Amino acid sequence: MARTSALGGGTCWKLVSDPADVGDGASSRGHIMTNAVTKGVSSQTKTAIVTGAGRGIGEAIARAAASAGYVVGVLDRDIRGAATVAESIGGVALAAAINQEEEVALALDQFASATGAAAPDLVVNNAGIVRFGPLMTLSAQDWRETVDVNLTGTFLMARASAARMIAAGIAGSIVNITSINGVAPGPNAGAYGATKAAVVLLTQQMAIEFGPHGIRVNSVAPGLIDGGMSEPIYADEIVRAAREARVPLGRLGTVEDVARVVLFVGGSEAAYLTGENIVVDGGVVRSIISTLPRPDSVERRQPVEPVEAEST
Numbered sequence: 366m367a368r369t370s371a372l373g374g375g376t377c378w379k380l381v382s383d384p385a386d387v388g389d390g391a392s393s394r395g396h397i398m399t400n401a402v403t404k405g406v407s408s409q410t411k412t413a414i415v416t417g418a419g420r421g422i423g424e425a426i427a428r429a430a431a432s433a434g435y436v437v438g439v440l441d442r443d444i445r446g447a448a449t450v451a452e453s454i455g456g457v458a459l460a461a462a463i464n465q466e467e468e469v470a471l472a473l474d475q476f477a478s479a480t481g482a483a484a485p486d487l488v489v490n491n492a493g494i495v496r497f498g499p500l501m502t503l504s505a506q507d508w509r510e511t512v513d514v515n516l517t518g519t520f521l522m523a524r525a526s527a528a529r530m531i532a533a534g535i536a537g538s539i540v541n542i543t544s545i546n547g548v549a550p551g552p553n554a555g556a557y558g559a560t561k562a563a564v565v566l567l568t569q570q571m572a573i574e575f576g577p578h579g580i581r582v583n584s585v586a587p588g589l590i591d592g593g594m595s596e597p598i599y600a601d602e603i604v605r606a607a608r609e610a611r612v613p614l615g616r617l618g619t620v621e622d623v624a625r626v627v628l629f630v631g632g633s634e635a636a637y638l639t640g641e642n643i644v645v646d647g648g649v650v651r652s653i654i655s656t657l658p659r660p661d662s663v664e665r666r667q668p669v670e671p672v673e674a675e676s677t
């Protein structure tokens with residue numbers, strides 16, 4: 366049932382569907398909650414949609430984009446997370462699952478009608494999931510879900526956004542969030558890493574296909590990030606310290622570290638950058654060879670003195 370309530374700040378809160386209809390944060394079946402910009406945005410105002418922005422890295426990107434002057438579409442399949450973040454940054458909450466093509470189309474339509482902008486200037490495909498497990502025992506369902514959200518969802522959202530940019534004559538920018546797991550394999554992350562590597566290639570392909578329309582497509586690969594889906598890992602102080610010690614910059618990354626790079630890559634300062642995967646990891650992926658044991662650093666057992674055989 367539709368209902369509205371004022372939230373102040375010159376914005377109008379419009380809840381098209383009751384969150385109770387949506388369930389536990391799974392796919393929202395296209396219901397849209399809009400913290401609508403009352404009269405639309407001026408043609409000078411930049412607009413951005415960030416997927417998976419209801420928490421974690423996506424939330425940080427949405428906040429950074431709002432601070433940089435974008436009117437932000439906070440898209441998430443978790444309608445409550447999207448609404449909370451959108452409310453706090455004066456953005457537009459969009460409830461959709463990126464792996465559902467019709468929900469993606471509806472969310473883009475809703476953003477256009479809320480802002481008056483036919484297509485966003487910037488789209489950040491951040492939503493992603495991880496299903497840990499060795500390949501030998503990973504279920505086919507976990508594999509398919511990972512591919513469906515991380516790869517197919519990114520493809521659907523990027524393609525639909527680019528189509529609208531092209532139709533509106535907007536030389537927009539798309540940033541796909543990958544991972545260092547898409548650059549180098551990691552334990553129990555076979556499905557996840559394969560999807561992220563695929564998104565790196567998809568990004569390059571889109572850069573070539575969309576470039577003639579003035580649309581740039583890049584990806585950003587976060588490393589060991591203290592937030593989002595990694596929160597449970599770094600709640601363990603021992604694991605945290607052990608990992609920090611392996612990072613050349615001596616610390617874990619923050620969600621804001623990632624957000625700042627995304628805003629740079631996605632914005633006009635990077636106008637000639639396309640098809641690149643920018644790794645934001647404090648140097649950890651590049652450090653592997655320097656951490657290999659060397660002849661002068663391996664621990665050796667003390668040479669054993671030859672024992673003379675006792676004569677009998």
Ligand SMILES: NC(=O)c1ccc[n+]([C@@H]2O[C@H](COP(=O)([O-])OP(=O)(O)OC[C@H]3O[C@@H](n4cnc5c(N)ncnc54)[C@H](O)[C@@H]3O)[C@@H](O)[C@H]2O)c1
Nearest residue numbers: 417419421422442462463491492493544587590593594595
């Ligand atoms: N946190 C890290 O350590 C880390 C490291 C490298 C890469 N990444 C990548 O960064 C991105 C964000 O990760 P995070 O750590 O913030 O994750 P997170 O789990 O904290 O947040 C992900 C958000 O995406 C939403 N989401 C999931 N599936 C969706 C779907 N189908 N449609 C719409 N929304 C969906 C979730 O509801 C959630 O709000 C992901 O692509 C992840 O792979 C994270």
